[in-house]
Amino acid sequence: VWNICMDLVSKSIDPLAFQTWFEPIVPLRLEKDVLTIQVPSVYFYEIIEEQYIDHVRRALHDVIGNSAKLEYSVVMDKGQKRNHNPYTLNLPTANRADLRNRAVSPGSNNDQPAIKNPFVIPGIKKLNVDPQLNADYTFENFVEGDCNRLARSASQAVAKNPGKTAFNPLFIYGNSGLGKTHLAQAIGIDVKQSMPEKTVLYVSANKFQTQYTDSIRNNSLNDFLNFYQMIDVLIMDDIQEFAGKTGTQNTFFHIFNHLQQSGKQLILTSDQAPADLQGMEERLLSRFKWGLPADLQAPDFETRVDILKHKIRKDGINVSPEVVHYLASHINHNVRELEGALISLLFLSTINRDEISLETAKSVVDKLVRKSQRELSVDFIQKTVCKYYGLDPESLQSKTRKREIVQARQIAMYFSKNLTNSSLSAIGSKIGKKDHATVLHACKTITNLIETDRDFKSQIREIESQLKC
Ligand code: ADP
Numbered sequence: 001v002w003n004i005c006m007d008l009v010s011k012s013i014d015p016l017a018f019q020t021w022f023e024p025i026v027p028l029r030l031e032k033d034v035l036t037i038q039v040p041s042v043y044f045y046e047i048i049e050e051q052y053i054d055h056v057r058r059a060l061h062d063v064i065g066n067s068a069k070l071e072y073s074v075v076m077d078k079g080q081k082r083n084h085n086p087y088t089l090n091l092p093t094a095n096r097a098d099l100r101n102r103a104v105s106p107g108s109n110n111d112q113p114a115i116k117n118p119f120v121i122p123g124i125k126k127l128n129v130d131p132q133l134n135a136d137y138t139f140e141n142f143v144e145g146d147c148n149r150l151a152r153s154a155s156q157a158v159a160k161n162p163g164k165t166a167f168n169p170l171f172i173y174g175n176s177g178l179g180k181t182h183l184a185q186a187i188g189i190d191v192k193q194s195m196p197e198k199t200v201l202y203v204s205a206n207k208f209q210t211q212y213t214d215s216i217r218n219n220s221l222n223d224f225l226n227f228y229q230m231i232d233v234l235i236m237d238d239i240q241e242f243a244g245k246t247g248t249q250n251t252f253f254h255i256f257n258h259l260q261q262s263g264k265q266l267i268l269t270s271d272q273a274p275a276d277l278q279g280m281e282e283r284l285l286s287r288f289k290w291g292l293p294a295d296l297q298a299p300d301f302e303t304r305v306d307i308l309k310h311k312i313r314k315d316g317i318n319v320s321p322e323v324v325h326y327l328a329s330h331i332n333h334n335v336r337e338l339e340g341a342l343i344s345l346l347f348l349s350t351i352n353r354d355e356i357s358l359e360t361a362k363s364v365v366d367k368l369v370r371k372s373q374r375e376l377s378v379d380f381i382q383k384t385v386c387k388y389y390g391l392d393p394e395s396l397q398s399k400t401r402k403r404e405i406v407q408a409r410q411i412a413m414y415f416s417k418n419l420t421n422s423s424l425s426a427i428g429s430k431i432g433k434k435d436h437a438t439v440l441h442a443c444k445t446i447t448n449l450i451e452t453d454r455d456f457k458s459q460i461r462e463i464e465s466q467l468k469c
């Protein structure tokens with residue numbers, strides 16, 4: 001019976017979704033009209049109920065009849081055998097609100113009090129999760145200024161009451177090097193200090209993406225999902241990296257919902273405000289907008305001085321106020337560069353056994369500024385690519401679909417993405433008025449070509465060396 005139902009369902013939904021959510025299901029029994037299936041986790045149950053129940057219901061009605069009912073059984077714990085006292089969710093209807101209010105009893109063990117919240121599975125042990133935090137990224141080390149006051153205080157509020165403030169998710173955004181990672185981690189460190197029993201996890205969006213694809217490859221998606229469902233405070237860094245990655249976005253969406261519904265705290269960072277994020281599914285964006293978007297601005301002069309002084313004090317080095325002011329007034333983009341200057345300065349003064357003089361400071365700043373002036377522009381990349389292929393630089397802007405021009409455009413997009421800080425949409429609008437999806441597609445195409453075509457690869461190498469000289 002189950003197999004026939006699954007045949008029907010598989011015809012009506014996306015094959016990947018079917019593989020992910022239905023293949024792991026084990027049919028347990030059919031008694032009268034009640035079909036009991038075993039799902040690997042509560043998460044599966046939620047997904048099926050939320051997204052696929054109509055398909056399942058239709059199939060059950062077709063195969064068993066209109067009085068068909070479905071019950072789920074969730075495996076409690078890896079160590080337990082499948083049929084040994086499974087935690088049964090009685091689920092005659094597909095109505096989640098109804099389900100929430102229903103008292104659910106853990107299997108046959110009737111003398112235990114009924115459990116109100118079906119999403120809490122008794123018997124899962126708390127794992128000891130390494131939170132992946134950098135001990136230096138504390139609130140104390142995060143110097144306050146006008147540029148970060150709101151984000152900093154919202155973060156502190158979240159750290160005091162994770163999951164219980166209106167800031168869920170807390171969405172921290174700002175340009176590179178302005179302290180997003182630092183501030184997000186400070187929340188984690190603070191929570192771990194005051195509430196050691198909480199499971200905190202910092203993960204970059206890229207790492208999450210890799211873990212997710214690995215888990216699909218290794219057939220361990222369940223473990224992956226179960227792991228993320230356990231986290232009390234989840235810090236997801238640089239979520240703009242999810243752009244265009246639909247599978248990862250879907251999975252994150254469900255983890256996000258699950259955690260939020262269970263009162264867990266989410267902290268997200270991004271280089272764009274939620275409204276400006278490209279390549280994200282609308283339903284995910286609308287979730288991001290639920291909480292508080294808190295931005296980090298470039299620090300003003302006063303804050304730059306304060307940050308330098310803080311670092312100098314912390315590292316116990318001796319730098320004159322004159323040098324501090326020189327650095328703070330000449331390096332004004334971001335905090336990472338400010339730190340970089342300080343480190344170079346320190347390095348130079350130790351190898352030359354100098355005290356840190358204004359002269360040394362000037363030479364360091366000179367180098368840094370020259371380096372950032374050299375940063376490539378999208379225009380320069382376009383010109384260089386056209387020159388290499390003997391094309392008119394204007395041709396990339398034309399609407400033509402001539403192969404060589406389409407490819408030159410794609411190459412220019414590829415280099416712009418990899419060698420500049422421009423966003424995908426900015427690159428697209430500069431190169432032939434395309435959108436971010438076209439740029440993403442171009443980058444994929446070129447990456448594939450480089451991997452498969454040796455001639456092409458050496459052309460790209462040559463262009464790259466012309467760009468960099
Ligand atoms: P982002 O994640 O926004 O790119 P980071 O959090 O990595 O930036 O910050 C870059 C560096 O600047 C880090 O070493 C961080 O400690 C430092 N930093 C940023 N903002 C501050 C601040 N307000 N006070 C002290 N250090 C800061």
Ligand code: MG
Pocket residue numbers: 180181182237238
């Ligand atoms: Mg960062």
